[in-house]
Amino acid sequence: MSGTASPRLIANWKANLAPGEEVELARQIALRGSARQLAPGSLLIAPSAIGLVAVASLLRREHAELKIGVVAQDCSSDDPGARTGEIPASHLIGVADAVILGHSERRARGEDGRAIGAKVARCIDAGIVPIVCLGDLDARATDVERCDAVVDQWRGVLAGAAALQREEAAVSTSGIIIAYEPVWAIGSGRPARPETVAAVARALRSEAELTSAPLLYGGSVDGKSAAGYVGGSGAERVDGLLIGGASLEVESLFQIAAAVGVSR
Numbered sequence: 469m470s471g472t473a474s475p476r477l478i479a480n481w482k483a484n485l486a487p488g489e490e491v492e493l494a495r496q497i498a499l500r501g502s503a504r505q506l507a508p509g510s511l512l513i514a515p516s517a518i519g520l521v522a523v524a525s526l527l528r529r530e531h532a533e534l535k536i537g538v539v540a541q542d543c544s545s546d547d548p549g550a551r552t553g554e555i556p557a558s559h560l561i562g563v564a565d566a567v568i569l570g571h572s573e574r575r576a577r578g579e580d581g582r583a584i585g586a587k588v589a590r591c592i593d594a595g596i597v598p599i600v601c602l603g604d605l606d607a608r609a610t611d612v613e614r615c616d617a618v619v620d621q622w623r624g625v626l627a628g629a630a631a632l633q634r635e636e637a638a639v640s641t642s643g644i645i646i647a648y649e650p651v652w653a654i655g656s657g658r659p660a661r662p663e664t665v666a667a668v669a670r671a672l673r674s675e676a677e678l679t680s681a682p683l684l685y686g687g688s689v690d691g692k693s694a695a696g697y698v699g700g701s702g703a704e705r706v707d708g709l710l711i712g713g714a715s716l717e718v719e720s721l722f723q724i725a726a727a728v729g730v731s732r
């Protein structure tokens with residue numbers, strides 16, 4: 469995903485749907501995408517781990533022309549081996565194009581920068597794009613405080629990746645995508661102000677490793693708010709959106725797609 473490409477939308481379905489429902493929703497989205505001239509490559513879908521393979525094979529088999537990407541919602545911080553229940557990044561090769569890492573809903577379950585950094589390094593090794601989520605916690609904080617919080621989080625992730633003997637410079641050139649998702653905006657109906665997102669984008673891109681990283685915004689995005697985020701120029705550019713609740717219905721997802729100009 470380059471900085472000059474048309475906006476990318478990532479539908480994060482979290483753990484909302486059973487796998488059969490995920491396949492059905494993916495089918496409906498693809499059918500609507502064909503009818504509404506969805507720009508090829510503009511949409512990626514992140515189903516649950518259990519629905520991932522079925523959704524990927526449906527989209528590639530029956531709707532390849534739309535180039536809808538498939539994203540995992542997490543992966544293991546470890547290599548393959550005797551680790552019951554884990555999904556190593558290398559096992560996602562050929563299934564997922566990217567992996568969401570460090571979502572606040574996982575950080576809330578105890579995941580820290582060190583673990584997220586290790587996952588980033590595993591994804592880079594596997595050739596899978598890491599989408600690193602960063603987000604401040606306090607709805608009443610100032611933009612300066614938010615910028616400090618997310619930059620700190622990023623440095624924690626970078627240190628975690630470096631602890632796995634990766635050169636920090638290697639991390640910088642590896643196609644990481646950043647998703648700014650303020651925790652107070654997720655699922656709250658109170659999206660961040662576009663000016664706040666621009667300030668955070670600028671602060672993160674002043675970090676040496678992130679100067680050219682694509683940046684997504686996520687948190688209560690809907691058809692009304694979507695167009696206010698994407699675009700911009702230079703270090704304040706926002707390259708796309710990470711969408712939760714509004715991605716669970718075809719209609720609301722396509723309102724966003726139309727608002728940012730990737731479908732009719």
Ligand code: 13P
Pocket residue numbers: 480571649653654655656686687688689710711712713714
């Ligand atoms: P909502 O769009 O439901 O606020 O969720 C955002 C999110 O967490 C996407 O990862």
